[in-house]
Amino acid sequence: xxxxxxxxxxxxxQMASAPDLLVQTLWDGLVAGVLYxxxxxxxxxxxxxxxVFNFAQGIMVVFAAxxxxxxxxxxxxxxxxxxxxxxxxxGLAVVVERVMLRPLVNQPxxxxxxxxxxxxxxxxxxxxxxxxxxPKVMIARQLGLPRGAIDIKxxxxxxxxxxxxxxxxxxxxLMVAALALFFQKTRIGRALRAVxxxxxxxxxxxxxxxxIWVIVWFAAGLVALTTGIMWGARSEVSxxxxxxxxxxxxxxxxxxxxxxxxxxxxxxxIGVGEKIGEFYWGPLLGSGIESWxxxxxxxxxxxxxxxxxxxxxxxxxx
Amino acid sequence: xRSPSGPGVAAGEVLLAVENVSLAFGGVKAVSDVSFDIxxxxxxxxIGPNGAGKTSMLNxxxxxxxxxxxxxxxxxxxxxKMRPHDAADGGIARTFQNVALxxxxxxxxxxxxxxxxxxxxxxxxxxxRYGPAMAEEVEHRRFVEDIIxxxxxxxxxxxxxxxxxxxxxxxxxxxxxLAMEPELLLLDEPMAGMNLEEKEDMSRFxxxxxxxxxxxxxxxxxxxxxxxxxxxxxxxLDHGVKIADGTPDEVxxxxxxxxxxxxxxx
Numbered sequence: 398x399x400x401x402x403x404x405x406x407x408x409x410x411q412m413a414s415a416p417d418l419l420v421q422t423l424w425d426g427l428v429a430g431v432l433y434x435x436x437x438x439x440x441x442x443x444x445x446x447x448x449v450f451n452f453a454q455g456i457m458v459v460f461a462a463x464x465x466x467x468x469x470x471x472x473x474x475x476x477x478x479x480x481x482x483x484x485x486x487x488g489l490a491v492v493v494e495r496v497m498l499r500p501l502v503n504q505p506x507x508x509x510x511x512x513x514x515x516x517x518x519x520x521x522x523x524x525x526x527x528x529x530x531x532p533k534v535m536i537a538r539q540l541g542l543p544r545g546a547i548d549i550k551x552x553x554x555x556x557x558x559x560x561x562x563x564x565x566x567x568x569x570x571l572m573v574a575a576l577a578l579f580f581q582k583t584r585i586g587r588a589l590r591a592v593x594x595x596x597x598x599x600x601x602x603x604x605x606x607x608x609i610w611v612i613v614w615f616a617a618g619l620v621a622l623t624t625g626i627m628w629g630a631r632s633e634v635s636x637x638x639x640x641x642x643x644x645x646x647x648x649x650x651x652x653x654x655x656x657x658x659x660x661x662x663x664x665x666x667i668g669v670g671e672k673i674g675e676f677y678w679g680p681l682l683g684s685g686i687e688s689w690x691x692x693x694x695x696x697x698x699x700x701x702x703x704x705x706x707x708x709x710x711x712x713x714x715x
Numbered sequence: 716x717r718s719p720s721g722p723g724v725a726a727g728e729v730l731l732a733v734e735n736v737s738l739a740f741g742g743v744k745a746v747s748d749v750s751f752d753i754x755x756x757x758x759x760x761x762i763g764p765n766g767a768g769k770t771s772m773l774n775x776x777x778x779x780x781x782x783x784x785x786x787x788x789x790x791x792x793x794x795x796k797m798r799p800h801d802a803a804d805g806g807i808a809r810t811f812q813n814v815a816l817x818x819x820x821x822x823x824x825x826x827x828x829x830x831x832x833x834x835x836x837x838x839x840x841x842x843x844r845y846g847p848a849m850a851e852e853v854e855h856r857r858f859v860e861d862i863i864x865x866x867x868x869x870x871x872x873x874x875x876x877x878x879x880x881x882x883x884x885x886x887x888x889x890x891x892x893l894a895m896e897p898e899l900l901l902l903d904e905p906m907a908g909m910n911l912e913e914k915e916d917m918s919r920f921x922x923x924x925x926x927x928x929x930x931x932x933x934x935x936x937x938x939x940x941x942x943x944x945x946x947x948x949x950x951x952l953d954h955g956v957k958i959a960d961g962t963p964d965e966v967x968x969x970x971x972x973x974x975x976x977x978x979x980x981x
Contacts, residue, residue, distance in 0.1 A: 584834045587828055588831055590824075591831075594818050594820065597815050598815035598817060600800065600803075602895060603804055
């Protein structure tokens with residue numbers, strides 16, 4: 398009986414008795430969720446255009462952040478370093494298309510998936526070779542990102558909002574809106590969906606696969622760079638960042654692999670669910686549930702909606 | 716709808732010439748030393764038993780395969796190598812044997828995708844859906860609506876094509892090819908798997924496209940009745956080799972063709 402009380406009653410009593418803590422937890426979850434959304438978005442872009450789960454998205458985040466910080470360490474001003482990093486991500490997209498995707502046109506998806514593993518280890522090696530393996534500090538201040546926190550009085554307590562988190566939320570939202578517009582409203586967007594559906598049909602109407610792939614990988618690279626800056630500013634820039642990319646998996650399962658809005662909603666659900674679960678239910682299990690709760694949420698979701706919240710429902714004829 | 720106007724090639728002249736083309740996959744010869752031509756404005760059928768190399772021939776013409784030998788002359792330009800993108804840009808459109816549509820997209824979006832190469836306006840304007848890009852989108856949409864009306868598929872405009880019955884999918888695919896305003900339209904078994912009524916509809920569309928827009932058509936078909944009714948000239952392939960070329964009547968009475976289809980007593 399006592400256990401049931403602890404699971405079903407006590408957490409809600411706590412929420413009600415300390416609303417400031419609840420709001421703080423919700424906010425933390427929301428910010429984490431927005432960043433998960435960003436990572437998931439990188440996956441969605443490439444999945445939409447090529448039907449391939451890009452395993453290298455996580456390492457692209459690290460690689461972009463390392464390049465930015467590394468260039469700055471060599472005495473290049475922050476904004477110039479940012480521009481150069483964007484150029485590097487474009488170069489990466491071109492090279493990936495030329496060396497990896499083009500020779501594998503019309504191959505089964507699993508082959509391309511395996512190729513992204515290769516890309517992952519290549520980028521890890523290249524990153525360590527050029528920038529070294531030790532963690533670096535993100536140049537958030539030099540890029541003009543705000544520091545410090547805003548404390549808001551709330552229900553007899555304080556809710557503390559980190560300015561960097563607010564900036565992250567705003568920038569991510571803008572980025573998502575821009576990408577959604579780009580892919581819904583332009584001919585490139587239509588071409589991109591076409592390529593995802595059928596390579597040969599896309600070729601037959603004159604869509605250039607090369608061009609589309611470069612655009613999509615570049616977009617994914619920009620998303621990776623943004624994610625790298627935001628995560629880097631909250632902790633540090635190291636190869637450990639790659640692990641958080643795996644958090645995108647439950648987000649994608651929840652939101653659907655092909656949906657940009659899905660990536661956002663999924664990210665927020667996972668982020669908030671994680672923090673709330675950790676804070677109110679975590680102590681029951683001796684804490685640390687944050688690391689796996691996301692996967693449990695995703696698993697439960699799979700049982701109900703295998704295609705995700707916004708995924709395309711496939712009707713298979715038999 | 717406008718009719719596509721090809722520069723340089725008048726009706727009745729050779730639009731596309733295939734000269735001594737060979738294609739092999741490893742040891743398998745798909746096409747051996749085949750030559751034929753397609754004249755502007757005609758309906759040209761490519762027939763032959765299964766495995767004769769018909770689809771390979773279409774794939775060579777629109778750049779999916781590169782022949783190991785021979786040359787292709789299109790609108791007076793001879794080329795050895797061409798990518799599908801260039802073929803589409805040059806005015807060659809096609810449909811596929813097993814229907815290759817963008818399954819997740821609506822019929823309308825599928826056909827709009829055929830306009831890809833005709834859209835040139837700045838991406839920035841497209842993003843804002845404003846100014847010149849909006850005008851362009853409206854213009855293309857009008858063109859596509861004409862095609863939809865022509866093919867009588869108004870009521871399925873907004874349906875994702877994956878849910879449509881096979882016959883309608885084939886029609887949408889034809890619509891997408893027409894949206895490219897092609898000079899040469901390649902149809903790979905447009906009536907395969909259709910019932911009699913659907914076949915009659917499709918035959919009428921093929922004839923109408925040829926009549927109204929003057930589009931040159933090359934088609935692969937197994938239904939001999941359809942081939943004889945539709946086509947101006949027929950080329951017959953068997954095991955990758957050309958065995959006959961001429962009007963439907965000539966081909967029908969050709970002994971080599973009869974042997975290829977019915978088999979020869981040994």
